[in-house]
Amino acid sequence: MSRLTRFIGTPFGLATLACLALAGWALWSGGVLDGPIAREVRTSSVYAAPGVELDEPAAEQVIGNRRLVVLFLEPGADLRDGCRATERAADGTLVLALSREVDDDGYDTYGCAWLPGRDDANFGRAAVAETTIGRGADQFPDEPVEAVKVIVVNYDLLVRADIVPDGARTISPSLPRYLVAAAAVTAVGVGAASIWLAARRAGRLADRRRARRQQLADSRSRLSAAAAVLGQQIIDLDRRYARAERGAASGKAASGKQDAAGGTGERGDFVRRYRQLTMDYTDLLANIVAADRADRADVDRLTERLERLIGRGRELAGSPAVPGS
Structure with a gap:
C-alpha cells in the first residue's frame, strides 16, 4: 500500500x-453505461426494437434534422421506461415511443419532451408537446414510415405554434471526447516532434563521430607515413654508420685514444647520434604498434615525436663526418 x-x-x-x-x-x-435505446438515439433519430419491421433509412430521411426522436418498441413494452432511457442521450429533443397494441390495431404512445426548461418555465409547453406529438400515428399500424410522417407533421405544427423551439438537432461528441481527441493529436504532434528532434540529435552525434573517426584515421595515416620515413632514413644511415664505425675503430688504433662513446672525433659523434636515434626509434615502436587503440591526441603526440626524430635523421644525413656512398 x-x-x-x-x-x-x-x-x-x-x-x-x-x-x-x-x-x-x-x-x-x-454512453458506456447506456442501454441499447440510448446508444442508438445518440446518433440517430429512429430506434426500432428487434423484431419490429421498419425501414430505418426511410424513417430517418422523413425526420431529417428535426429535434425529434421516434422509438418503435416491441408490443407490450414499457413505453415510459423506454422513453425515459433517452433523457441524456437525446437531450434537447422531443421523443415519442410507440408500440403495437396487443389486443387492437394501432399504437400505444408515450411522449417525452427533453426540451430546455422543461421542469420550470416551459413545463406547460413540454406537457402539450408530449400529448400532441403522437396524434394520428395509430392510423398506420402496418405502415410505420407513414406513421413517422404523421408524427413529423405534428412536430412541425408544434414548432409553428412556438411550443417546441425551432432549430436543427446537432449530434456532436461530448467534451471529454474532444479532450481525448485533442490529447491524442497533441501526443502525436509531441511524439513526432520528439522523434524528429531525437533523430536530428542522433544525426549530429553520428556526424561528429564520423568526423572524429576521419580525423583519427588521418592522424594514424600521418603517423604511419612518419614512421615509414624515419625507418627509411635509418636504413639509409645504416650504411654510413658502418663506415663511420670502421673509421672510428681505425682512429682508435692509430691514436690509442677513445672517447666516451667508443669513437673519436666527428666520426665518433656520428656513431653516438645514430645509436641514440635508433634507440629512440626502438622505444617508440611499441607505441606505434598500439596506435590503433590510441585516441587522436596520443597519435598526434607520437607523430610529433617521430617528426623530431626525422629532423635528427636529416641532420645526420647532412653530416660531413662520413661521406655518402
Whole structure:
C-alpha cells in the first residue's frame, strides 16, 4: 500500500490518475453505461426494437434534422421506461415511443419532451408537446414510415405554434471526447516532434563521430607515413654508420685514444647520434604498434615525436663526418 501511495505521489502517478479520470469521464459521457435505446438515439433519430419491421433509412430521411426522436418498441413494452432511457442521450429533443397494441390495431404512445426548461418555465409547453406529438400515428399500424410522417407533421405544427423551439438537432461528441481527441493529436504532434528532434540529435552525434573517426584515421595515416620515413632514413644511415664505425675503430688504433662513446672525433659523434636515434626509434615502436587503440591526441603526440626524430635523421644525413656512398 505504501508503494502505491508513493507512486501516486510522483508526477507520473498524478498524470496517470488524471488520464484515468479523463478516460472514465469520456466513457461515461460517451454512453458506456447506456442501454441499447440510448446508444442508438445518440446518433440517430429512429430506434426500432428487434423484431419490429421498419425501414430505418426511410424513417430517418422523413425526420431529417428535426429535434425529434421516434422509438418503435416491441408490443407490450414499457413505453415510459423506454422513453425515459433517452433523457441524456437525446437531450434537447422531443421523443415519442410507440408500440403495437396487443389486443387492437394501432399504437400505444408515450411522449417525452427533453426540451430546455422543461421542469420550470416551459413545463406547460413540454406537457402539450408530449400529448400532441403522437396524434394520428395509430392510423398506420402496418405502415410505420407513414406513421413517422404523421408524427413529423405534428412536430412541425408544434414548432409553428412556438411550443417546441425551432432549430436543427446537432449530434456532436461530448467534451471529454474532444479532450481525448485533442490529447491524442497533441501526443502525436509531441511524439513526432520528439522523434524528429531525437533523430536530428542522433544525426549530429553520428556526424561528429564520423568526423572524429576521419580525423583519427588521418592522424594514424600521418603517423604511419612518419614512421615509414624515419625507418627509411635509418636504413639509409645504416650504411654510413658502418663506415663511420670502421673509421672510428681505425682512429682508435692509430691514436690509442677513445672517447666516451667508443669513437673519436666527428666520426665518433656520428656513431653516438645514430645509436641514440635508433634507440629512440626502438622505444617508440611499441607505441606505434598500439596506435590503433590510441585516441587522436596520443597519435598526434607520437607523430610529433617521430617528426623530431626525422629532423635528427636529416641532420645526420647532412653530416660531413662520413661521406655518402
